Amino acid sequence: MRRGWPIAMQAPGETPLSLLAIETADPAGWQAFTQNEPGKVLISHGRAATLKLTNQLAAADPDSPVVVAAAPWLDFSTALALADPQLDLATPMKGPFRTAPVDATAAGLAAIRLARIAGLLPAFFLDGIGAEVTITPQAIDAHQDARALRLATRARLPVDGAEQAEIVAFRAPDSSDEHVALLIGQPNGAPPLVRLHSECLTGDVLGSLKCDCGPQLHAAITAIAANGWGILLYLRQEGRGIGLVNKLRAYALQDQGFDTVDANTRLGFAVDARDFGVAARMLELLGRTQVRLMTNNPAKVEGLEAAGIDVIERVPHALPPNPHNARYLATKRDRTGHQL
Ligand SMILES: Nc1nc2c(ncn2[C@@H]2O[C@H](COP(=O)(O)OP(=O)(O)OP(=O)(O)O)[C@@H](O)[C@H]2O)c(=O)[nH]1
Numbered sequence: 001m002r003r004g005w006p007i008a009m010q011a012p013g014e015t016p017l018s019l020l021a022i023e024t025a026d027p028a029g030w031q032a033f034t035q036n037e038p039g040k041v042l043i044s045h046g047r048a049a050t051l052k053l054t055n056q057l058a059a060a061d062p063d064s065p066v067v068v069a070a071a072p073w074l075d076f077s078t079a080l081a082l083a084d085p086q087l088d089l090a091t092p093m094k095g096p097f098r099t100a101p102v103d104a105t106a107a108g109l110a111a112i113r114l115a116r117i118a119g120l121l122p123a124f125f126l127d128g129i130g131a132e133v134t135i136t137p138q139a140i141d142a143h144q145d146a147r148a149l150r151l152a153t154r155a156r157l158p159v160d161g162a163e164q165a166e167i168v169a170f171r172a173p174d175s176s177d178e179h180v181a182l183l184i185g186q187p188n189g190a191p192p193l194v195r196l197h198s199e200c201l202t203g204d205v206l207g208s209l210k211c212d213c214g215p216q217l218h219a220a221i222t223a224i225a226a227n228g229w230g231i232l233l234y235l236r237q238e239g240r241g242i243g244l245v246n247k248l249r250a251y252a253l254q255d256q257g258f259d260t261v262d263a264n265t266r267l268g269f270a271v272d273a274r275d276f277g278v279a280a281r282m283l284e285l286l287g288r289t290q291v292r293l294m295t296n297n298p299a300k301v302e303g304l305e306a307a308g309i310d311v312i313e314r315v316p317h318a319l320p321p322n323p324h325n326a327r328y329l330a331t332k333r334d335r336t337g338h339q340l
């Protein structure tokens with residue numbers, strides 16, 4: 001998909017979908033795929049709702065991906081506009097478009113999921129030729145299965161705020177994500193104070209003021225050290241799981257006035273695409289299944305508990321706002337249930 005090659009997706013009991021990711025297609029690849037016929041497009045339900053294309057979907061599964069029917073005016077650049085919300089405000093969409101829920105629902109959902117894993121916009125040209133690889137939803141499940149994570153190596157790592165620390169790295173055979181845990185202080189018999197930190201290149205490394213990640217990261221290390229011992233998990237789930245490029249696309253939409261929730265939806269993603277099973281598996285491999293969790297996000301508590309970790313206490317972890325992140329923090333409080 002990243003190379004602009006077509007793929008087939010097949011779920012049990014469904015006809016296969018042949019797909020060409022719109023973001024990485026070029027006009028020549030698109031023409032080869034559609035054989036110069038006007039093509040159909042597959043987009044996520046959230047993206048279709050943003051484009052006001054869901055009113056034709058009667059009693060459809062509310063999450064089912066949506067097929068935009070072939071039409072002479074559905075050319076390459078129009079398909080790109082269906083995929084990419086960046087131009088929604090600037091260029092009114094040509095149409096009209098006919099839409100229907102995709103017949104192969106499981107394959108359609110798997111395709112949207114695969115686009116997210118690949119860090120691409122979740123939108124495809126549909127029903128063309130040339131796919132040489134068939135992928136199944138089961139293969140994606142296996143790729144994402146947190147049980148495949150293994151402890152890879154560990155080393156002493158004194159850090160600013162916690163000189164007595166050890167870093168432990170984890171990875172799974174199929175994935176390039178290398179998650180790490182920072183073990184701070186000495187176990188003292190009590191359950192560890194734990195922080196789940198999701199990667200934020202802009203906040204953690206560049207000091208972005210748009211979010212609270214950088215200060216939360218450093219305050220977590222200091223708080224765990226002050227507690228005597230605990231664990232910081234640094235999870236490679238950038239942008240709440242949509243990847244860096246898509247997060248920056250969400251930032252561009254925020255520059256147009258949309259908040260963090262609506263920006264994700266306009267792009268066609270879930271508001272939070274993270275899998276906290278990864279964190280649970282890391283804690284399990286570290287032998288720590290009872291924790292005190294530093295978070296304001298009830299979904300993190302639920303996600304860990306659903307994956308078998310006993311969260312005996314939620315410890316609030318809020319930092320003072322700045323003029324650039326005040327709206328972001330208010331959105332977390334008002335729209336995603338953060339206890340701030
Ligand atoms: N998609 C998207 N991701 C964002 C945005 N702002 C920050 N992030 C990502 O959100 C994640 C940070 O979330 P966390 O620090 O775990 O915060 P949280 O889920 O709000 O919960 P707590 O901080 O534990 O209360 C990082 O992966 C950031 O890259 C945004 O506007 N859009």
Ligand SMILES: [Zn+2]
Nearest residue numbers: 200203211213
């Ligand atoms: Zn951040």
